[in-house]
Amino acid sequence: MLALGPVVPRDEGVAREQYLVALPPRGPAGDDPAVDLLVAYLRGHGPATGADFAWWAGLPAGQARGAAERAGDRVVALGGELLDVPDEPTTAVPAPALPGTIALPAFDEYVLSYADRSIGMGAGDRMNVGPTANGMVRPVILRGGVAVGTWSLSLAVGSSGIPAATLFDGESDAGVGDALARVGGFFGRQ
Numbered sequence: 001m002l003a004l005g006p007v008v009p010r011d012e013g014v015a016r017e018q019y020l021v022a023l024p025p026r027g028p029a030g031d032d033p034a035v036d037l038l039v040a041y042l043r044g045h046g047p048a049t050g051a052d053f054a055w056w057a058g059l060p061a062g063q064a065r066g067a068a069e070r071a072g073d074r075v076v077a078l079g080g081e082l083l084d085v086p087d088e089p090t091t092a093v094p095a096p097a098l099p100g101t102i103a104l105p106a107f108d109e110y111v112l113s114y115a116d117r118s119i120g121m122g123a124g125d126r127m128n129v130g131p132t133a134n135g136m137v138r139p140v141i142l143r144g145g146v147a148v149g150t151w152s153l154s155l156a157v158g159s160s161g162i163p164a165a166t167l168f169d170g171e172s173d174a175g176v177g178d179a180l181a182r183v184g185g186f187f188g189r190q
Helices: 033-045 050-057 061-070 176-186
Strands: 002-004 020-022 076-079 082-084 101-104 140-143 146-152 164-167
Touching: 033 050, 033 061, 033 082, 050 061, 101 176, 146 176, 164 176
Parallel strands: none
Antiparallel strands: 002 020, 076 082, 101 140, 140 146, 146 164
8 A cells, every 4th residue: 555655855856755655554444434444543643532533534423433332453442532543563664753843734634633622732722723714724833742833934925935933822932943944944945
């Protein structure tokens, strides 16, 4: 099975290996597409709740609960309402360590994939991040996995082309400058 892979700079240009990567075996597929979708969701977002899965998949809560009940040993309960997939052996290369403060793009899965966003948003301004009334989800700055503010960058003619942060009340700017410098570097604005 193939998936879109990470794109990293290479002197010789973009190679197909940067776009397509082999995925590890996904385990046995069942006869129940809702259970298969739940397992796939938990592989990418677990641990998560049934409400998170319902939100992400756009399923009624009863259908999401039913998928969790039918999943059997393909899903494990971690206590409370948290679900996950059992540990699987992997041959994947470990991901490099991330900096403590990072800038995520608008509409990032980290912000959108959970019905209860209080863990990732902390005391942050969820209404400002979104989804707003018009459906917008702003880019966020995370420190230690918790949103500490939002950021913006205009590449319009006449704009500075420099990323700017708006921190939530009471948050420090520790690491924010480095995170925004990485954003600027990505867009060739250093």
